[in-house]
Amino acid sequence: MLKSVIRTIIATAALAVSPISGIAGEAWDDISPLMFDEDREVTIANAETVTLRTPYRATDDRRVLMGASVALPDGQLIDKVYLVIDDNPMPVSAVFEMQRPTGDFTFDMTMRLNGPSGIHLVVETTDGQLLVSEGFTKTSGLGACAAPPVNDPAIALKTLGQMKLALAPANPVNAQTRLVSLANGTKAGPQPVKATVAFSHPSHSGLQMNQITLLYLPARFIETVKFATDDAPMFTMTGSISISEDPALSVVLPAGSGTLSVDMVDTDGAAFHQLFSLGQG
Numbered sequence: 228m229l230k231s232v233i234r235t236i237i238a239t240a241a242l243a244v245s246p247i248s249g250i251a252g253e254a255w256d257d258i259s260p261l262m263f264d265e266d267r268e269v270t271i272a273n274a275e276t277v278t279l280r281t282p283y284r285a286t287d288d289r290r291v292l293m294g295a296s297v298a299l300p301d302g303q304l305i306d307k308v309y310l311v312i313d314d315n316p317m318p319v320s321a322v323f324e325m326q327r328p329t330g331d332f333t334f335d336m337t338m339r340l341n342g343p344s345g346i347h348l349v350v351e352t353t354d355g356q357l358l359v360s361e362g363f364t365k366t367s368g369l370g371a372c373a374a375p376p377v378n379d380p381a382i383a384l385k386t387l388g389q390m391k392l393a394l395a396p397a398n399p400v401n402a403q404t405r406l407v408s409l410a411n412g413t414k415a416g417p418q419p420v421k422a423t424v425a426f427s428h429p430s431h432s433g434l435q436m437n438q439i440t441l442l443y444l445p446a447r448f449i450e451t452v453k454f455a456t457d458d459a460p461m462f463t464m465t466g467s468i469s470i471s472e473d474p475a476l477s478v479v480l481p482a483g484s485g486t487l488s489v490d491m492v493d494t495d496g497a498a499f500h501q502l503f504s505l506g507q508g
Contacts, residue, residue: 253313253345254313254314254318254344254345255311255313255345255347255361258311258313258318258319258347262309262311262319262349263357267355267357268357269349269357269358269359270356270357270358270359271358271359271360271361272350272358272359272360274360275298276297276298276299276300276358277295277296277297277348277350277358277359277360278295278296278297278360279293279294279295279346279347279348279360279361279362280292280293280294280295280296280335281293281346281362281363281364282364283364283365284364284365284366284367285340285364285365285366285367286367287367288339288340288341288342288366288367288368289339289377289471289472290337290338290339290471290472291337291338291339291340291364291471292335292336292337292338293310293335293336293337293338293346294333294334294335294336294477295308295310295332295333295334295348295360296332296333297330297331297332297333297350298330298331299330299331299350299352300330301330303330303352303353303354303356304325304328304329304330304352304353304354305325305329305330305331305332305350305351305352305353306324306325306351306352306353307322307323307324307325307350307351308322308323308325308332308334308348308349308350308351309321309322309323309347309348309349309350309351310322310336310338310346310347310348311346311347311348311349312338312340312341312344312346312469313344313345313346313347314341314342314343314344314345315339315340315341315344315372315468315469316341316372316432316434316468316469317467317468317469318469319467320338320466320467320469320470321336321338321464321465321466321467321469321470322464322465323462323463323464324462324463324464324465325461325462326453326455326460326461326462326463327459327460327461328353331479332462332478332479333397333421333478333479334476334477334478334479335423335475335476335477336470336474336475336476336477337470337471337474337475337476338469338470338471338474339372339430339432339468339469339470339471339472340364340366341366341372342366342368343363343364343365343366344363344364344366345361345362345363346361346362346363346364347359347360347361348360348361372432372434372468372469377472377473378429378472378473380429380431380437380444383427383428383429383472384429386427387427387428387429387497387499388426388427388428388491388497388499389426389427389499390424390425390426390427390489390491390499390501391424391425392422392423392424392425392487392501392503393422393423393425394420394421394422394423394505394506395420395421395423396418396420396421397418397419397420397421397479397480398418398419417482417483418482419479419480419481419482420479420480420482420484420505421477421478421479421480422477422478422479422480422487422503422505423475423476423477424475424476424477424487424489425473425474425475426449426452426473426474426475426476426491427473428448428449428472428473428474428491428493429447429472429473430447430448430449430468430470430471430472430473430474431444431445431446431447431448431468432446432448432468433445433446433468434468446468446494447493447494447495448466448467448468448470448493448494449466449470449474449491449492449493449494450465450466450492450493450494451463451464451465451466451490451491451492452464452466452476452489452490452491453488453489453490453491454478454487454488454489455487455488456480456481456484456485456486456487456488456505457484457485457486458486458488461478461480462478464476480505484505485504485505486502486503486504486505487502487503487505488500488501488502488503489501489502489503
């Protein structure tokens, strides 16, 4: 399954040879048929079902926070979630493949933008529906996919694969409710938590030039990331060169989760594993 996703990412990368149009939807009309069979209908999602989060204008094209929240009606389940940055060299920028049945999924991730671009978030349900939410983000003109790395490549390799976890309430209102319950001497039930994992990885796009040797740095980026809570797999994310240098990925974990297991593999085959205790459950 993941191999077919990777083939889709590579196939859509060929669209990068065309000039950036800056018109939302123009590139998408070419990308969509490559991702899905032409006889499959892609439906505009209700805003209450699929919410895409992307800024109107990026302040730093090298690190743009994008995300989405999906809440399907009862009886529907998520199969995959696709984040597409239409005018990036690899438009299919991140694909989340669910490993357990769920109708809800929330994520945020730091990406890079090569220029002004339409953004599409596609949810594929287990019954074959394709729901899309779209937006557009302006940029500063940095051309981040070819911009020199922030960190020295040799130094970056010394911390390659390190991961750090930060936790926050998934819903601040629920956190306030828990405090009120404690003050009243009652115990609130477990609440979902937002977990942000920061990865140390240079995420070389293959389009960046070493400023000393003037040679292009070989492409090396995060190929897959797997999340599991309490040994139960949540999802596998397939990445691309659109993921930022030293990226951060935030997801909402199920209520009561006790541990978070994260596995990362990059395109050079380097594999890393980290088990975090969440202090709950």
